[in-house]
Amino acid sequence: MGFLIMASTITDVAKLAGVSAQTVSRTINTPELVSKKTLDKVQRAIHALDYHPNLTARLLVNNKVRSIGLFMPFSSDQVKQSLFFSTLSAAICQFCSQNNLIMQMFTSMSREDSSRLFVKLFKERQVGGLILTCPSVSNEELIHLLSEKIPFIIVGRPGILTAQIPYVDVDNVKAGSIAIEHLIKFGHRRIGFLNGPSNMTLSIDLREGVTAISRTLPELEMMESETNLTLECGYIEALKLLRSERRPTAIFTADDLLAVGVKKAADELNLRIPEDLSIISGVQNGWGLILPFKLTHVDTQFEKLGDIAAQHMARHILNEEPINLSKLLEVRLVEGQSCGPVL
DSSP states (O other): OOOOOOOOOHHHHHHHHTSOHHHHHHHHHOGGGSOHHHHHHHHHHHHHHTOOOOHHHHTTGGGOOOEEEEEEOSOHHHHHHOHHHHHHHHHHHHHHHHTTOEEEEEESOOHHHHHHHHHHHHHTTSOSEEEEESOBSOOHHHHHHHHTTOOEEEESOOSSOOTTSOEEEEOHHHHHHHHHHHHHHTTOOEEEEEEOOTTBHHHHHHHHHHHHHHTTOTTOEEEEEEOOSOHHHHHHHHHHHHTSTTOOSEEEESSHHHHHHHHHHHHHTTOOTTTTOEEEESOOOSGGGGSSSOOEEEEOOGGGHHHHHHHHHHHHHHHOOOOOOEEEEOOEEEOOSSOOOOO
8 A cells, every 4th residue: 555645835835834825935036025024934834844846936936037058069078078167067056056046058969959959948938048168160059049039158259259249258369378488488499289179269269379479489380289178189189299200399288188188198208297398288177287297387267257157147037137248367377397498
């Protein structure tokens, strides 16, 4: 013989507390708007009945969809390897949990497919806005979202700069310049450059910073390789550079996971860091901390990106404020032990 246990409803709480169901809803979602006496009565009733508010209903408080969609246009394997993504999503998730919002994360989809999905989710009131990451040079996805009036913020520089496309990013152009200038000071004139995917604005900005410096020094030889920002790709591309006839004396990597791949390749070829090869990274997401030396890198303040994006999206969802955001975070060089003079 079985027993059917019925979950308590908001009506049950209202009856026990001696208030209306609307008052219970208001107490749960905006407790600051009710009196202390009412708050105490409702909370005691909730505790006594072990009541748990319906998640879907809470997303639609005051007819506002309290849900933010986070899109990462990479495979699940790439996302797992990237501490940038984990840091970004953790910051957004924490902000959402502190502000009675829900975060939904999407990966492994083509940008074309994702834009259609996001339009569907928004119109079905499943998400109130989007945070997009790692923008590409193609603007079709953004134009589609704009035409459908879908609110979004981009973490990264969009392929087109206009007031209608809000974004927050780090100054990757300056990061590229800082890194190459540092290597030049040590006498390096043949430098490998492990960049990100060619369709990402991140890669374009890093290259722009590198090119700005190389133009001023004709004898500087830059050897650029495209990667997918994974450890294995960094290792393979570094091996190619280090086995070439004109082996670079230093390598600049788009991020520190690629730098770990460079170290793996250098170990295989018995190259010492920094005596035989200098390494500098355009950012330290966290992987660089596993290296047996302090990695010279550019501090980009990337850990602030998620919180900034979430704050602005929340203001739009909750207060219907226009999203006015066009921000670049400052960067600076952090000297470690991975760069040295050419011997």
